[in-house]
Amino acid sequence: MTAACSIQVRGTVQGVGFRPFVFRLAHANKLTGWVLNAEQGVEIHVEGTERSLRGFVRDLKTQTPPAAHITNIEVSSAHPAGLTDFAIRGSEVSGKPTVHISPDLPVCQECVAELLDPRDHRYGYPYINCTNCGPRYTIVNSLPYDRFNTTMKHWPMDPDCSTQFEDPMNRRFHAQPVACPTCGPHYYFRSGGERVNGDLASIRRAADLLRAGGIVAVKGIGGYHLACDARNAIVVGALRQRKFRREKPFALMAKTAEIARSLVVLSQEAAELLDCAAHPIVVAPSKVELHGVAPDNRDLGVMLPYTPLHHLLFEAGAPDVLLMTSANRSNEPIAYRDEDAIEQLTGIADAFLIGERAIARPVDDSVVRVGAFGPTILRRGRGYAPGAVATLPVKRPVLAVGGDLKNTITLVVAGQAFMSQHLGDLEQYETFEAFRQCILDLTSMYEVSWQELLVAHDLHPEYFSTAHAVDLPAAGWQPLQHHRTHIASVLAERQAWEQRVVGIAFDGTGYGDDGAIWGGEIFTGSIVEGFERVGHLRYASLPGGDAAARNTLQAAAGFLDQLDSSSEHLFESLSRFRDATRLVELGVRTFSSSSMGRLFDAVAAMLGFTRPITFEGQAAMWLEHQAHSVSSTEAYPFPFVASQLDFRPLLQAVLDDRAMGRDIGDIARAFHRSVAQGVVNSALELSERAGTDTLVLSGGVFQNDLLLHHVKSLLEGKHIRVWMNQRVPPNDGGISLGQAALAAFAKCGQHHA
Numbered sequence: 034m035t036a037a038c039s040i041q042v043r044g045t046v047q048g049v050g051f052r053p054f055v056f057r058l059a060h061a062n063k064l065t066g067w068v069l070n071a072e073q074g075v076e077i078h079v080e081g082t083e084r085s086l087r088g089f090v091r092d093l094k095t096q097t098p099p100a101a102h103i104t105n106i107e108v109s110s111a112h113p114a115g116l117t118d119f120a121i122r123g124s125e126v127s128g129k130p131t132v133h134i135s136p137d138l139p140v141c142q143e144c145v146a147e148l149l150d151p152r153d154h155r156y157g158y159p160y161i162n163c164t165n166c167g168p169r170y171t172i173v174n175s176l177p178y179d180r181f182n183t184t185m186k187h188w189p190m191d192p193d194c195s196t197q198f199e200d201p202m203n204r205r206f207h208a209q210p211v212a213c214p215t216c217g218p219h220y221y222f223r224s225g226g227e228r229v230n231g232d233l234a235s236i237r238r239a240a241d242l243l244r245a246g247g248i249v250a251v252k253g254i255g256g257y258h259l260a261c262d263a264r265n266a267i268v269v270g271a272l273r274q275r276k277f278r279r280e281k282p283f284a285l286m287a288k289t290a291e292i293a294r295s296l297v298v299l300s301q302e303a304a305e306l307l308d309c310a311a312h313p314i315v316v317a318p319s320k321v322e323l324h325g326v327a328p329d330n331r332d333l334g335v336m337l338p339y340t341p342l343h344h345l346l347f348e349a350g351a352p353d354v355l356l357m358t359s360a361n362r363s364n365e366p367i368a369y370r371d372e373d374a375i376e377q378l379t380g381i382a383d384a385f386l387i388g389e390r391a392i393a394r395p396v397d398d399s400v401v402r403v404g405a406f407g408p409t410i411l412r413r414g415r416g417y418a419p420g421a422v423a424t425l426p427v428k429r430p431v432l433a434v435g436g437d438l439k440n441t442i443t444l445v446v447a448g449q450a451f452m453s454q455h456l457g458d459l460e461q462y463e464t465f466e467a468f469r470q471c472i473l474d475l476t477s478m479y480e481v482s483w484q485e486l487l488v489a490h491d492l493h494p495e496y497f498s499t500a501h502a503v504d505l506p507a508a509g510w511q512p513l514q515h516h517r518t519h520i521a522s523v524l525a526e527r528q529a530w531e532q533r534v535v536g537i538a539f540d541g542t543g544y545g546d547d548g549a550i551w552g553g554e555i556f557t558g559s560i561v562e563g564f565e566r567v568g569h570l571r572y573a574s575l576p577g578g579d580a581a582a583r584n585t586l587q588a589a590a591g592f593l594d595q596l597d598s599s600s601e602h603l604f605e606s607l608s609r610f611r612d613a614t615r616l617v618e619l620g621v622r623t624f625s626s627s628s629m630g631r632l633f634d635a636v637a638a639m640l641g642f643t644r645p646i647t648f649e650g651q652a653a654m655w656l657e658h659q660a661h662s663v664s665s666t667e668a669y670p671f672p673f674v675a676s677q678l679d680f681r682p683l684l685q686a687v688l689d690d691r692a693m694g695r696d697i698g699d700i701a702r703a704f705h706r707s708v709a710q711g712v713v714n715s716a717l718e719l720s721e722r723a724g725t726d727t728l729v730l731s732g733g734v735f736q737n738d739l740l741l742h743h744v745k746s747l748l749e750g751k752h753i754r755v756w757m758n759q760r761v762p763p764n765d766g767g768i769s770l771g772q773a774a775l776a777a778f779a780k781c782g783q784h785h786a
Contacts, residue, residue: 037066037111038086040077040093044104045133045420047178050164051075052121053206054098059119060201062089069122070177073447074133080113099165100138100310104421104449121207124177133449134170134178134478136416137254137396139312139339141166143204148341149348154193157233159342160217160390164208170419170454171255171392172210176478180209184391191216217390220252220342223375224384233349236342239386240349248272250360250374250382253340255396255415255454256367257360257374259382260286262352266324269356273325275381277362281648282327284314284334284398286357288347293335296321296354303403311416312339313399326356329655334400339416342388359397366457366467369395394474395467396454405741406757413441413762418454419475422760422770423525425450425777430481432472432507433489433772434498436515436543436765438649440468443769444475450525450773451475455766459497469501484508489776491515491768493544511776515543516554517564518771519731519763525774526760530560533725534756535716539734540764541630541649542579550575552628552732553678555715557723560774567723568676568715571595575626576616583646585638586610588631590617593639596685603639603691610643629708629734632680636704639687640697650733657739660705662698669703671711673718678711709743713751720753729756733764 042051047070055068055077064081079089090108097103140148144161147153155161162168172183180186190198194213197205205211212218214232221228222235224242229235239249246268248261259276261268263285273279287293293307297317307315319333327333336357338344347353359367360378368374369392375385400412410417422443425431431445440456453471457464476486489511490502503510520536536556545551546566553570574591581587586604590613593600604610617623630653637652640659646652670682683704690700716728735741735757748755761767 034082035080035113036083036086037078037080037113038090039109039111040079040090041074041107042077042093042103042105043074043133045100045102045135046075047133047135047176049100049135049138049169050098050206050208051101053164053201054096054101055093056119056121056201056206058089058092058096062086062092064089065116065119067116067120067122070124070179072176078111078114079119080116100135102133102420104133104424124179133421133451134173134176134419136311136418136420137168137171138166138310139416140341140344144341145344148344155213157236157345158214158217159220159232159236159340159345159388160210160212161341162208162210162212163204164206165204167208167210168254171394171396171415172390174393178209183209184393185210185212188212188217218388220386220388222384222386233345235386236345237349239384240346240351242384243346243351243355247383248275248381250368250378250385251342251346252371252374252386252388252392253342254392255394255398256369256392257378258357259360259378260355260357263323263326263354263356264352269323269325272356272358272381276358278358279647280328280651282330282332282334283356283358284336284400285323285326286336286338286343286355288338288353290337292353293337296323297333297335300403302408306401306403306408307335307337311399312337313401313416316400316402316411323354329658331658331661336398342386365461366463367395367397394454394471402738404738405745406755408759409736409757410760410762411736411764412439412455413452413766414454419451421449422452423450423774424448424528425525425774426530427777429485429487431487431489431773431776432476432481432505433769433776434468434472434502435769435772436491437493437496437498439762439764439766440464440498441761441766441769442468442471442475443773444479444481445773445777446479446481450770451479452761452770465497468498472505487511487776489513489772491518491544491772492546511772511779513772513775514546515768516540516551516732517556518768518775520556520564520729520771521560521774522761522767522771523729523731523756523758524560525770526758527756530778532727533557533559533562533723534727534729535719535723535725536564536729536731537712537716538732539629540732541582541628542626545627550578550624550626550628552626552630553632554627555719557719557725560778567719568673568678570627570629570632571677571679571681572625572627573631573680574617574623575628575631576613576623578622578624581631582634582649584609584613585634585642585646585652587613588634589638590614591623591626592632592635592680592684593688594618595681596688598685598688600639600688603688604643607643629732633734635684636687636701639684639691640700650736653734653737656701657705657737659698660701660739663696663702666699666703666706668706668710671707673711673715678715683707705737705739706743709740709747712744713747716753717751726753727756728753731758731763731767735763
């Protein structure tokens, strides 16, 4: 007897070969019916015997394509329609989309084999792809994910590609970007008046230039990279000078996993991340010295080739380790439009390797590391964005606009929290424009009604993100304190709405309830009940306010002002320190701050890092680098008294040790252990008082892996568990999720009169 059922599948199920998978599964189970893409996911109707239907549903749940991620399957009985075959139907458009957009996928091994096979029709074709690999988010213009809604719409398939696209047994069955050298886009090489056409010819010319010490702007999936020979110190130095990037580390691309292992120490977990579906940049301890790549840093960031073009460059003789950095001038967004890239990068790049397929939106490479408490995403971009990072118990749409540094936005649609790619620092005009466009992009793609939308934003009244948020034509607005959103982001990842925790948020800056600059905050509570501030780093004076983040001497002047003994002997030749001290004494342009990030800067200055900071976190990274030069040491006193972490005994001990000539590596190590001891002591005291065994750590300071290892060792044998961010960054790149979570539980948003 024939039975039938209707199935709705939610999650990342479009653009990942899911409909072809369903087609083959139906045939294997001798079922008839149809499958189609809809706004909410994939819809299936199947008819056959009860036994076959049960087998189909079982296999649907257990044999999904590698890039698919199912969040929910709903199965309901249906009336048989007497269908005689199984078909993939055209996409259905009837309501607002809630389907998950697939992140971009690295080229699969089957496509690489064809790419490098001279007998294959797609030999040497840099746009080769199939249902298991290739671009998704960076080419889709609107939903549902079909070719006419992507940047491939300008290249109709030739008969061969069309045959493969329509053949259920072919790997390219319904692969929307499918193309070949006959019908698809191509690459060309450009350098001054020279132009080389033809995919292989242009790629070989670029490889020759890279080998000769040139800098090439290479168009990838989410934008352009600036590439050069990472082992050539002269060209690395030239790139730093041209790009105005004085000291910030560059990323590397290794030809093979074996070469990557020769560059960095890879644990099994880190090796798995390197080759996972996201193909991120993996930060790991270096084995080699590559001059100029990562100054004053023990780590290197390494990734593997993830596009056909990368494989072809290496096959054409490019150096086996390429420096591969986002193509822009320092702090600007990645260039992704051809005309903009040529205008912005002329004078930086010696040549351009340009692909004809347009990029719908810029997406930087993701950055991850394996730390003391597991893998951590430091920058969420290609391979991860715009995947859902949580499911929130809220029906209305919520837009969380993040902060001004390392900005991301989170859009909640039907409870699914979709986080954007890393956008950058909004003080840069181009980044702010990218931020505005990303809001329009996601709200338009998901057809969000502004009349229903709740907008969550930071409490800081002068943030660019705040100013833009309150100008949006939304139904309501919810201001939220920065550090509470850090803690909420961790709990939102785990769907732990009612879990009471001790939450510690350490970072550089955030607007506090009292108008001071916070950054060393301790809370107890939950997302449902809210977070009460129960402790913090003792306030210090901060001359210049947020500007002190660019000058360690300003931070040092403010913190050392609270000591009884003089510290001028450390900085007697530095007029900038005297000027900052004078500002503190007069109370001019000086603000109260509990910033743990600035405490790290102050200690870095005391140990010798007195030059201007050229990128965020530089002084703290330098301090961690010094600390790794010694194995272990005892902590300085850093008491938690009267709800404050008192830095005065700690800094006095550092000052005394400097006066006695103690090695700066020893002092730096002792400082890290001291901060860890302060974290553990305050957490143990407050967890008992709050009746919880869960400690949450978030904020940019907790990207410091040495600090985390000390925390972990000090907690051994203690009955307390540590939760940290895993799916979103612990830095400000993760706070938009925390904003969305807290807004979802807010009683009401604010409304304009």
